[in-house]
Amino acid sequence: AQKVTQAQTEISVVEKEDVTLDCVYETRDTTYYLFWYKQPPSGELVFLIRRNSFDEQNEISGRYSWNFQKSTSSFNFTITASQVVDSAVYFCALSEAGYGGSQGNLIFGKGTKLSVKP
């Protein structure tokens, strides 16, 4: 069965600190996708990144970076020089490959609430 674990329930940092959100996943599929979504206090779900299981290259987008390691089944998310606007709940998710409707079944972790204080 597929499973996503975000062990950190809540994290609080002071602005400009770096912070890493952990994500560990379980799947028997050889082809799968990993995601991060952001849910700010306003409640919408914002897509941040998708990674497929064959691409282990780390990715950087501005202050955001992602570290995918198949050997440890982890897909961690780092925010560098955090800002108050980064305060949100962050969700890691997993889905199978394919198309036709079943691949949109995202298995979400329970989320990590990040609070960035000024």
Add this chain to the structure above:
Amino acid sequence: DTAVSQTPKYLVTQMGNDKSIKCEQNLGHDTMYWYKQDSKKFLKIMFSYNNKELIINETVPNRFSPKSPDKAHLNLHINSLELGDSAVYFCASSPGTPSGANVLTFGAGSRLTVL
């Protein structure tokens, strides 16, 4: 122009009532979904439709009935509402292509409160 729009945004109702949430997407996507986020923020899929055909129907009580009149719309009707149905319901859509099939665009959510 909102890509995935849900109405209403807030819904407060009494136990036992029947209510509907509507969803429309203008992205030309083939697949639409309903997800439920409970009070602990846990997100779980309820249904998915591909070109009006039901693909995923998770273990949801049959009081919940999705309806897709066309591929741009997926409505959710809930009969005999219970306290435990209180949650935020998210509609989403995704393209029909293999490369984009699981890149979901979510609506803003509909917060249902059952009293």
